[in-house]
Amino acid sequence: MDKNTLKIAMAQIAPVWLDKEKTKDKIKSYIVEAGEKKCDLIVFGESLLPGYPFWLSLTGGSKFNSSVQKELYAHYVRNSIQIENNDLTDICLLAKDYHIAIYIGIVERAKDRGGHSLYCSLVYIGATGEIKSVHRKLQPTYEERLVWAAGDGNGLQVHQLQQFCVGGLNCWENWMPLARTSLYALGENLHIAVWPGSKNNTFDITKFIAKESRSFVVSASSLMRVEDFPENTPHLDKILENAPKVLANGGSCIAGPDGEWIIAPEVNRERLIIGDIDFNKVLEERQNFDPVGHYSRPDITKLIINRERQSILNIREKA
Numbered sequence: 446m447d448k449n450t451l452k453i454a455m456a457q458i459a460p461v462w463l464d465k466e467k468t469k470d471k472i473k474s475y476i477v478e479a480g481e482k483k484c485d486l487i488v489f490g491e492s493l494l495p496g497y498p499f500w501l502s503l504t505g506g507s508k509f510n511s512s513v514q515k516e517l518y519a520h521y522v523r524n525s526i527q528i529e530n531n532d533l534t535d536i537c538l539l540a541k542d543y544h545i546a547i548y549i550g551i552v553e554r555a556k557d558r559g560g561h562s563l564y565c566s567l568v569y570i571g572a573t574g575e576i577k578s579v580h581r582k583l584q585p586t587y588e589e590r591l592v593w594a595a596g597d598g599n600g601l602q603v604h605q606l607q608q609f610c611v612g613g614l615n616c617w618e619n620w621m622p623l624a625r626t627s628l629y630a631l632g633e634n635l636h637i638a639v640w641p642g643s644k645n646n647t648f649d650i651t652k653f654i655a656k657e658s659r660s661f662v663v664s665a666s667s668l669m670r671v672e673d674f675p676e677n678t679p680h681l682d683k684i685l686e687n688a689p690k691v692l693a694n695g696g697s698c699i700a701g702p703d704g705e706w707i708i709a710p711e712v713n714r715e716r717l718i719i720g721d722i723d724f725n726k727v728l729e730e731r732q733n734f735d736p737v738g739h740y741s742r743p744d745i746t747k748l749i750i751n752r753e754r755q756s757i758l759n760i761r762e763k764a
Contacts, residue, residue, distance in 0.1 A: 449725060451609055451635070454479040454487040455697040455718040457642075457711065459668040460496040464675055465524040465532075468495045472549070473539055478717055480543025485572075486606060487717075490639050490667030490697075491550040491616050492565050495524040497641040499669060501588040503687045504680065516679045518592060525554040525563055528579065533568065541574025546606055548613050548665070550639045552593075553581065557756050562594045567613050567639055569604055578602040582615040583624060597755040603631040608724040609661075613637030619650055625658070627750050630737045634660045634702075634727045642666040642693025644710045656704035659730040661722045664700075668715055669693035702730035 456475040461467035472489060479487040491497065500506065500517050508514060526532045533551075540547050546569070553566035565582035580600025585593040601624065603612040612628035612635075619625065619638045628636065636654055640646050647664040655662040669692040674681055691713070698710040699720045708720045734740050 448607060450721050450723050451486065451607060452482075452484045452719065452721050453663055453699065454482070454484040455663065455665040455699075456487060456489050457666060457668060457695045457697045457718055458489070458493070458715050459670060459673040459693075460493050462496040462499075462669070462673050462675060463520060463524045463678060465495045465526070468493070469535070473536060475717055476536065476539045476543065476545065476547065479719075480539070480545050482717075482719065484545055484719060486546045486548070486611070488637055488639065488663055488665035489547075489549040490665050491567070491641050492552050493667050494526060494549060494551045496552075497667070497669065497693070498589065498592050499688070499692050500680075500684050501591055504683050506588055506591050513680050513683060514591075520679050521552065521592060522554060522561065522563065525552040527554045527556055527560070528568075528576065529556045533570070533576065537570055537574040537576065540570045540572060544572045546570065546572045546604075546611075548637050548639065550615065553579065555581070557754065558594070559757075563592055564596055565589065565593045565615055566596070567600065567615050567637075569602075569611075569613065571604065572606075577604050580613065580615070583618055583621065586617045597753065598751045599754040601627050601631075601750055601752065603628060603633045606635070609635040611635040611637060613639065616640050616646070619654060623748055625654065626737070626748055629658050629660075630748065633658070634724075635722070636660050636662045638662060638664045640664060640666040640696070642668055642695050644694060644696030644712050647696040647698055647710050651698050651700045651710075652704045652706075655700035655702060658736060659702045659734055660727060661702060661707075662700045664696070664698050664710075666695045666697045667693055668695050668713075702726050
């Protein structure tokens with residue numbers, strides 16, 4: 446039988462903002478560190494690779510036909526990730542080498558949607574080095590809609606990780622009751638919530654989801670500071686003109702199935718945060734409440750998931 450405990454690492458780090466290759470190098474160094482420390486799973490924040498679109502709220506992102514916005518978007522696209530072009534292969538190889546599972550937030554340049562629109566995607570890489578699911582954020586939040594397209598249900602999946610069943614959502618998707626419930630119904634008992642980085646986001650909802658689902662909840666957040674903007678960033682002067690010193694302060698944390706902290710939110714420190722979780726705690730807390738089991742009424746309310754990967758193109762070859 447698999448061991449009862451799981452060793453989880455949260456990489457609370459800043460990207461080398463909008464620099465795909467340098468951010469990948471940084472990510473890989475943290476995978477190696479987690480692997481050498483015998484972690485079973487490492488989690489990185491939302492859109493860490495290559496970075497969250499912080500410029501939008503700092504430079505008048507909604508101004509239509511702005512040359513500034515166009516140039517920044519083009520820079521973003523060029524540094525985004527195309528999985529079909531093997532942009533994650535080196536990360537997958539590290540997962541295999543260290544036998545460590547990975548959840549990583551990327552900005553995906555989806556080839557099956559033409560290759561010019563971007564999606565905020567959460568990728569799960571198994572400990573064998575295979576990409577098991579790519580979840581495109583269902584509904585980008587507020588200004589994110591200016592650069593991220595809406596995803597679909599294809600990535601609403603869970604994965605067996607030793608005794609645990611793990612699934613994940615991006616940022617404010619975690620506030621979507623039906624998205625959460627779909628993962629619960631698939632058997633999830635270890636929920637991964639990824640964030641661009643803020644204790645204000647993680648503090649309440651991490652404990653809330655843990656109590657609602659009677660699952661472990663891992664909230665992994667990134668950091669972003671003024672010094673993390675590379676000097677070659679387009680229109681850097683305009684971005685820095687309105688930027689606070691700290692744009693994302695982290696807040697990574699882990700709550701247990703009883704809603705209590707295993708690791709309380711940590712802010713303003715760039716490091717690998719490691720915690721151990723015990724599967725038996727899930728079974729203990731499900732005795733009095735199981736939201737999709739004995740405390741559900743499928744004869745009255747049910748949920749439908751459409752897992753079809755959405756595309757405008759359906760090619761039918763001649764027989």
